[in-house]
Amino acid sequence: MPTAIDQVHAELVDLLTGSTLAHVTVITPRGALATHIMWVDYDDGRVLTSSRVGSAKGKALRADPRISVSVVDRANPWRWLSISGRVVEIRPDTDLKFIDELSRRYTGRDYMMRTMDREIFVIEPERIRSATGRG
Secondary structure: OOOHHHOOOHHHOHHHHOOOOEEEEEEOOOOOEEEEEEOOEEEOOEEEEEEEOOOHHHHHHHHOOEEEEEEEOOOOOOEEEEEEEEEEEEEEOHHHHHHHHHHHHHHOOOOOOOOOOEEEEEEEEEEEEEEEOOO
16 A cells, blocks of 8 residues: 555546546566556556556566556646556456446446456556646
């Protein structure tokens, strides 16, 4: 469990639990940075995201669990979060329950690509930078 210093400020949690797209950066097995636009969630001090089983993201995170996630408020670009951390758990998305929850939040309907198994990446923050906007 992250310490209090590693927690996302309460007035910014909506950036991770709403429909703001995140930029998620991993380190590829060749050592290059790769950034992906992804859906995210936040639960119990950890960021959650998902990908299909066998994806390049999953392979990269198994080789090197370091990851960064950034989100910017569409209505106020001076309100943002940047989280660096590690994937501390990779678990199956049983019955696509997690991706369905995200899909309903981001698109208003269940996830459409139902033929692929998915997995959930649980990210423990190690460093959080943020701004709450300009007044």
